Amino acid sequence: MTRPDLPKAILTDIEGTTSSISFVKDVLFPYARRALPGFVHARGQEPGVRRWLDAVATEMGGMCSDRMIVEVLQGWIDQDRKHTALKALQGMIWADGYHSADFTAHIYGDAGDALKAWHAAGIPLYVYSSGSVPAQRLFFGHSDAGDLTPLFSGWFDTEVGGKREAGSYRRIIEAIGQPADEVLFLSDVVEELDAARDAGLRTVLVDRLQDYPAPRTGEACHGHARVEGFDALGLPA
Ligand SMILES: CSCCC(=O)C(=O)COP(=O)(O)O
Numbered sequence: 001m002t003r004p005d006l007p008k009a010i011l012t013d014i015e016g017t018t019s020s021i022s023f024v025k026d027v028l029f030p031y032a033r034r035a036l037p038g039f040v041h042a043r044g045q046e047p048g049v050r051r052w053l054d055a056v057a058t059e060m061g062g063m064c065s066d067r068m069i070v071e072v073l074q075g076w077i078d079q080d081r082k083h084t085a086l087k088a089l090q091g092m093i094w095a096d097g098y099h100s101a102d103f104t105a106h107i108y109g110d111a112g113d114a115l116k117a118w119h120a121a122g123i124p125l126y127v128y129s130s131g132s133v134p135a136q137r138l139f140f141g142h143s144d145a146g147d148l149t150p151l152f153s154g155w156f157d158t159e160v161g162g163k164r165e166a167g168s169y170r171r172i173i174e175a176i177g178q179p180a181d182e183v184l185f186l187s188d189v190v191e192e193l194d195a196a197r198d199a200g201l202r203t204v205l206v207d208r209l210q211d212y213p214a215p216r217t218g219e220a221c222h223g224h225a226r227v228e229g230f231d232a233l234g235l236p237a
């Protein structure tokens with residue numbers, strides 16, 4: 001028998017939610033920043049790469065040399081811009097890092113355990129991250145807890161829309177095929193949760209002390225439920 005209060009699906013963010021912000025900022029971003037010039041030089045004429053470089057050039061107003069595009073992209077990495085073109089290119093670059101075992105993706109122990117338990121309990125799991133879908137697959141495919149990709153039923157990135165826009169969550173709900181109020185969204189970013197709630201989803205703020213040393217309680221929660229780890233979610237484990 002299924003418990004009526006259990007969500008029919010769980011949608012999770014990655015950075016700051018399943019995994020530490022510091023791994024993304026201190027390992028993944030510097031790796032991509034360093035590798036960008038060589039990557040663009042070696043693969044910049046491949047259509048799947050050129051498409052994103054051209055998107056950056058268009059955003060900069062038109063004709064740009066590859067060197068200028070690389071500088072723009074490195075600037076966006078420094079600013080943590082969640083731009084779809086940057087995220088697509090980062091994903092391609094990180095593939096080398098994962099495949100040559102330069103690093104594995106960080107995942108909090110409680111997150112790995114809960115994801116496995118929810119999957120075993122039959123709750124479909126989905127990812128929605130600013131990282132591109134290929135980057136998400138690499139991330140969970142080469143995590144500290146091994147290959148977790150079989151746990152997930154679907155993947156969403158900013159090609160579905162920005163994470164702070166309610167329309168993105170409506171499109172995700174349509175793709176998942178469950179009523180919005182039966183889907184639980186987990187994120188470390190209150191504005192993402194606001195947008196998901198506007199679209200009718202259940203929401204929980206994951207407020208990890210390792211990532212956010214000043215707890216976001218009271219008004220800072222915007223009325224979302226708040227936990228400091230997945231084990232506090234009270235779902236079957
Ligand atoms: C999964 S790829 C690495 C994470 C990343 O690039 C990113 O921007 C994460 O953002 P999130 O939406 O998961 O907070």
Ligand SMILES: [Mg+2]
Pocket residue numbers: 013014015016017187188189
């Ligand atoms: Mg996040």
